[in-house]
Each structure stands twice: as structure tokens, then as C-alpha cells.
């Protein structure tokens with residue numbers, strides 16, 4: 001076994017269900033570090049027992065992260081090696097660790113990733129939806145009105161969108177998505193990934209909603225929702241998809257005129273043509289958001 005570098009913080013991914021998904025390198029690091037910071041020490045003890053690892057565990061969760069981060073960084077500066085794990089998957093992905101990593105860099109401490117399972121990439125890889133560009137939206141707000149507002153802000157998002165969702169909100173969220181994005185928008189629902197009751201179901205939002213509502217079993221467990229992005233407006237056919245996308249990005253920060261002018265300078269397409277296209281994009285955005 002190769003000795004690990006001391007005086008470093010290791011961000012170690014653990015399985016999201018199937019315990020076979022831990023890497024050899026993750027096991028070596030967890031064996032050799034001086035301490036493992038874990039979101040829930042009782043939960044992580046089970047994993048460590050399964051792996052035959054006796055490294056001491058300490059708690060690092062959202063309520064003590066700032067204080068604990070300082071404490072851990074001080075120990076690393078004294079020559080110790082620390083690993084951070086979360087209950088499942090990759091730390092910091094909808095899990096604690098942000099303050100630890102940020103403060104570690106501020107203190108000149110090395111941070112080393114030990115990659116592995118993550119529900120986002122796991123779901124995307126089997127979604128059958130475009131994966132060349134995607135955005136991760138994490139958990140939507142639990143309050144219905146705030147959730148609707150968040151979804152409305154994504155109405156013109158052309159990248160594939162990935163969401164985490166809890167079982168008691170799955171039907172409400174699919175219903176809200178169907179209202180905002182339209183019932184025929186494609187979605188893949190990935191439930192209980194890598195576990196016994198893994199279900200991956202692809203269809204329109206209406207089909208997936210019907211599937212989930214028709215079977216209470218499908219409303220249990222852990223979920224990732226992968227939603228197709230909005231179609232780039234076909235009315236922009238005279239400009240390429242790439243230029244239309246650039247125009248959309250510029251329009252999120254600038255006036256129509258400024259965006260068209262800058263896009264023309266970058267792309268070489270005529271300013272008038274881009275101005276027309278920008279107005280059409282703006283119009284279609286206004287129509288969508290008033291639906």
C-alpha cells in the first residue's frame with residue numbers, strides 16, 4: 001500500500017448505496033489518515049466497520065462546520081492527515097465541507113480529492129438526455145411558492161438540469177415542473193441508484209408523473225430528476241445554435257442592443273440580424289413566463 005501524503009485534507013467519496021462502489025484508493029486513504037470527519041459519525045461507523053477500518057471519527061455537520069473546520073485545519077498544520085466523508089457520495093455536493101475546503105486554501109493547506117460515486121453524475125450517465133452541458137440545481141425550496149419561483153427562473157435554461165428531491169415532495173415537484181416546463185418536456189427520474197430497488201424511468205413529465213402517482217412504491221427512497229433543457233428557439237434558424245446561446249447569455253447581463261452588438265463583434269454575424277434574433281428570444285421568454 002502506498003503511503004499517503006501527510007499534512008493534507010482528503011475529500012473522499014463513499015458509495016451512494018452499493019458498498020462495492022468504494023474505490024481502492026478511498027479505502028487506503030481512510031485507513032491511513034489520522035482522523036475522519038463525518039457528517040453523521042454513527043452512520044459512517046457502519047461503513048468503516050464493513051471496511052474493517054478503525055480510524056477515529058469526528059463530527060463535521062452543518063451546525064458545527066465553521067468551528068470544526070478551524071480545529072481540523074490547525075491539526076493538519078501540525079502534520080496530521082484528515083479525511084472528510086459524508087453520509088453518501090461526494091462530500092460538498094449538497095453536503096457539508098464547503099467551509100472546510102475554503103478555509104483550508106486560505107490557510108495554505110493542501111486539499112486532495114478522492115473521487116467516486118455521486119448521484120448527479122450517476123443519474124446523468126443513464127438519463128439518455130444531453131450531457132454535453134448540464135447544470136446542477138440541488139434541492140428545490142421546500143415551500144411551494146419558492147419552488148415555483150425557482151422553476152420559473154429556469155424556464156429558458158437550455159442545458160440539461162439536474163435536481164435532488166426528497167420522497168415526500170416528489171409528486172409536488174413533478175407537478176410543478178410539468179406546470180412550468182410543460183407536460184411534454186423530457187425527464188428521467190432515477191430512484192434508489194445502485195440499490196436493490198433501483199428504478200430509472202424516462203419519458204415526458206406527464207408520463208413520469210403518471211408512473212410515480214400510479215405506484216406508491218415509486219414515491220419512496222432517494223431521487224435524482226434529470227430534466228431536458230428548453231429547446232433553443234427555432235426562429236433563430238438563420239443564426240447558429242452556438243451564436244443564439246451566446247446571445248442569450250449576453251442578454252442575461254446586458255440590454256438587447258448591447259448584447260446584439262457584442263455578439264456581432266464576437267461572432268462576425270451582422271448586428272441587425274442579431275438584434276432581430278435577440279428581440280425574438282426576448283419575446284419568447286416573455287410569452288413563456290406569462291404562461
Ligand code: SAM
Nearest residue numbers: 016089090094118119164165192193222223224
Ligand atoms: N453527496 C451526495 C452525492 O454525491 O450525490 C448527495 C447528498 S444529498 C444530502 C442526498 C440526495 O442525493 C438524496 O436526497 C437524493 O436526491 C440524492 N441521492 C443520493 N443517493 C442517491 C441514490 N442512491 N439514488 C438516487 N438519489 C440519490
